[in-house]
Amino acid sequence: MTDTTSGLTTSDGRPLKAALLAAQSKARRRAFLLVAPLLLFVILTFILPIAYMLQRSFENDGFSDSAPQLAAWFAEHPDGSEITEGAYAALVADLATMQANKTPGQAGTRINYTVPGTISLFKAAARKAEDLTPPYKEALIALDADWAAPKLWAAMRSASTSYSADFYRVAIDQKRGEAGDWARGAERERIYIYLFVKTFILSAIITLSCLLLAFPIAHLLATLPMAKSSLLMILVLLPFWTSLLVRTTSWIVLLQQQGVVNNILVALGLIGDDGRLVMINNQTGTIVAMTHVLLPFMVLPLYSVMKTIPPSYARAARSLGATSWTTFRRVYLPQTLPGIAAGSLLVFILAVGYYITPALVGGADGQLISNMISFHMNKSNWSLAAALAAILLVAILILYWLYDRLVGIDRLKFG
Amino acid sequence: MTVEPRSDAFVAFEHVQKSYDGISLVVKDLNLAIGKGEFLTMLGPSGSGKTTCLMMLAGFETATHGEIRLDGRPINQVPPHKRGIGMVFQNYALFPHMTVGENLSFPLEVRGMQKPERETKVKRALDMVQMGAFINRRPAQLSGGQQQRIALARALVFDPKLVLMDEPLGALDKQLREHMQFEIKHLHESLGITVVYVTHDQGEALTMSDRVAVFNDGKIQQLAPPADLYERPENSFVAQFIGENNKLQGTVEEMGANKCIVRLDSGELIDATPVNVTGKGAKTLVSIRPERVEFKPEMMPPGAHTIDAEVMEFIYMGDLFRTRLKVAGSEEFVIKSRNTAGQRMLKPGEKIKIGWAPQDARALDPM
Ligand SMILES: Nc1ncnc2c1ncn2[C@@H]1O[C@H](COP(=O)(O)OP(=O)(O)OP(=O)(O)O)[C@@H](O)[C@H]1O
Ligand SMILES: [Mg+2]
Numbered sequence: 001m002t003d004t005t006s007g008l009t010t011s012d013g014r015p016l017k018a019a020l021l022a023a024q025s026k027a028r029r030r031a032f033l034l035v036a037p038l039l040l041f042v043i044l045t046f047i048l049p050i051a052y053m054l055q056r057s058f059e060n061d062g063f064s065d066s067a068p069q070l071a072a073w074f075a076e077h078p079d080g081s082e083i084t085e086g087a088y089a090a091l092v093a094d095l096a097t098m099q100a101n102k103t104p105g106q107a108g109t110r111i112n113y114t115v116p117g118t119i120s121l122f123k124a125a126a127r128k129a130e131d132l133t134p135p136y137k138e139a140l141i142a143l144d145a146d147w148a149a150p151k152l153w154a155a156m157r158s159a160s161t162s163y164s165a166d167f168y169r170v171a172i173d174q175k176r177g178e179a180g181d182w183a184r185g186a187e188r189e190r191i192y193i194y195l196f197v198k199t200f201i202l203s204a205i206i207t208l209s210c211l212l213l214a215f216p217i218a219h220l221l222a223t224l225p226m227a228k229s230s231l232l233m234i235l236v237l238l239p240f241w242t243s244l245l246v247r248t249t250s251w252i253v254l255l256q257q258q259g260v261v262n263n264i265l266v267a268l269g270l271i272g273d274d275g276r277l278v279m280i281n282n283q284t285g286t287i288v289a290m291t292h293v294l295l296p297f298m299v300l301p302l303y304s305v306m307k308t309i310p311p312s313y314a315r316a317a318r319s320l321g322a323t324s325w326t327t328f329r330r331v332y333l334p335q336t337l338p339g340i341a342a343g344s345l346l347v348f349i350l351a352v353g354y355y356i357t358p359a360l361v362g363g364a365d366g367q368l369i370s371n372m373i374s375f376h377m378n379k380s381n382w383s384l385a386a387a388l389a390a391i392l393l394v395a396i397l398i399l400y401w402l403y404d405r406l407v408g409i410d411r412l413k414f415g
Numbered sequence: 416m417t418v419e420p421r422s423d424a425f426v427a428f429e430h431v432q433k434s435y436d437g438i439s440l441v442v443k444d445l446n447l448a449i450g451k452g453e454f455l456t457m458l459g460p461s462g463s464g465k466t467t468c469l470m471m472l473a474g475f476e477t478a479t480h481g482e483i484r485l486d487g488r489p490i491n492q493v494p495p496h497k498r499g500i501g502m503v504f505q506n507y508a509l510f511p512h513m514t515v516g517e518n519l520s521f522p523l524e525v526r527g528m529q530k531p532e533r534e535t536k537v538k539r540a541l542d543m544v545q546m547g548a549f550i551n552r553r554p555a556q557l558s559g560g561q562q563q564r565i566a567l568a569r570a571l572v573f574d575p576k577l578v579l580m581d582e583p584l585g586a587l588d589k590q591l592r593e594h595m596q597f598e599i600k601h602l603h604e605s606l607g608i609t610v611v612y613v614t615h616d617q618g619e620a621l622t623m624s625d626r627v628a629v630f631n632d633g634k635i636q637q638l639a640p641p642a643d644l645y646e647r648p649e650n651s652f653v654a655q656f657i658g659e660n661n662k663l664q665g666t667v668e669e670m671g672a673n674k675c676i677v678r679l680d681s682g683e684l685i686d687a688t689p690v691n692v693t694g695k696g697a698k699t700l701v702s703i704r705p706e707r708v709e710f711k712p713e714m715m716p717p718g719a720h721t722i723d724a725e726v727m728e729f730i731y732m733g734d735l736f737r738t739r740l741k742v743a744g745s746e747e748f749v750i751k752s753r754n755t756a757g758q759r760m761l762k763p764g765e766k767i768k769i770g771w772a773p774q775d776a777r778a779l780d781p782m
Contacts, residue, residue: 310506310508312504312505312506312508313508313510315473315475315495315502315504315508316502316504316508316509316510317510317521318474318475318494318495318496319473319474319495319496319498319500319501319502319570319579320496320501320502320521320522320525320569320570320573321496321497321499321522321525321526321573322496322521322522322525323496323525324496326525330521331510334512335510335511335512337512
């Protein structure tokens, strides 16, 4: 056989490949037009906000904008140079401009990210900036000794350009030492890494409890006759259709110390009246309520996979001599793996980013990293919130990648 | 019709009844004895309870009443995995997440067999169905016929004494089906196993089986070797269900020991063998196979009654001629004649007389 594939032509002499491309291009354009609205929507509401968030996690011009003269001084004097009278003079001039433009708060906030307590320092100095006379170094230090602190100057140098990685350092619990260099914060100040770890552990626990609860339900759903399984399905989906507040309130009613569950346990004599369990406004509350909320996301993929497994497999295994346990372990369970994988991934990722339920029933120690992100957003600490969110995003992407390597994304089955 | 179960039967159903809903019986008083090494086929229309019987034997359904014995041992209380019965399912039920080799070694593993022994057995079973080269494939990578062979090999690999097959060839095309029929039959003979086979397809039942149990409405209508079933149906259902058949409605006019005379509803008299009629005056349905009808006077037995017929249609089928006649008011009467030298080709509109030997017309119960 001669190799003719590359030289094939249509009957009128055009190369086959070109003819095929031309024939397909119209169909492709049509397909693109069909998805274009969705694409636009996704870009506007998903890609752009995430890109903006990522940018915010590096960029903050709160200080660099309002302190141009100091920024110029920093640009001329490389890191490590002595802070001279010239620097103080530039600072005082900038403080005066800030006072005129009403921006000392904004500048202070930026510095405050890395050196706490600086907002008031900036506001106070800006108010008096007009009245200060040279030498400015002594004058400022006389106003407040903190103006001599090396870590303040290190922070101002870093903030004098609009881009920096400061917020990421803060987000992994680093802190400027007295000399201005980065170091791990004191034990009791390290909150973010702990929260990240806790978020992942709690999410794993929630995923596991969802799986344990959902597996039998999904199996029942897949094997019951249609009429009964529809009813059961409605019960499973009920959490979706119930208002979040109603759901949360009922959890509080059930789980609080004078609540239904505790009362029953006391009535049964399982626990003493003085030993009532604390099950709400703590981690237990977060786990219980989130398991409830996320259960349908586990049930549905499992159900859709189990429904496609004909009962004849189990029968075949039994007739071949397997006990019911072996049949489950060797034949049924492996076939449900795509559902388990999909459900677990879905629930885990949702749980990692969940915020309302822990905020409502988590109390102090049931808070997740999203609650911290929301806290910083409410305080207008946008950059720190963005850095925390970006770390969360990257962590999830890494997990997703690992998952793809281990399980294979193409094996997922969501429905 | 039932056969009293023999005490030495390998598989015995005794007065077995089955109801799924507590209202209606799906299997009604089933008595069936299957000998060791026998190939027994359950044949019947959809919903007649064949699968249900098989499932009760395999242990996936419990008999509502009655006893099922395997090798003399009552098995009603024995769970399916302890019955040691091989089973081939209609959709094959090969485990999709295991390779062909793993599928076959599964029944050996759960029996605690060691690896070297497993491997030889798996290999032997695969060679038996000529699929040795496919040991590392997954079921999804096999064609329907290949999957069928693997399913067969898996049901045989652990040397069961009894193998159940529920329409195992239902999903295959005609040619492959005929080939597999031959192979299954061959395996049955060479291994000496007992096979209970379920099918819709009467051709399959007739060619493969030692005996066929014709099911209808939860009852065995007739249990007989294929030739008996075709030539000596015991009731109208079996006569209708197996092969092509002409039926004539009438009343018994004269009753003898081996012969009766039936007056058709249209008034003519015909000869028949009384099989399933009570006596003179009884309503009956006479059944005659198309190839046993004669239209040449010299071929008819002396003294046979003949009736008038008019040729409606003549179909040349190569080896056969198939002629549709109008007989006793019905236009559905068919005769088949072999294309022998000098055979007459009837023409539409031709008027002829037809008759038959009394033993070829069977007077059965009216439907
Ligand atoms: N699990 C079940 N629950 C309720 N009724 C059932 C069940 N399985 C079968 N039936 C009923 O029992 C009757 C016999 O069914 P069975 O499956 O034994 O028929 P079959 O002879 O195998 O038919 P087919 O040739 O179509 O496979 C049918 O009327 C069917 O509707
Ligand atoms: Mg069936």
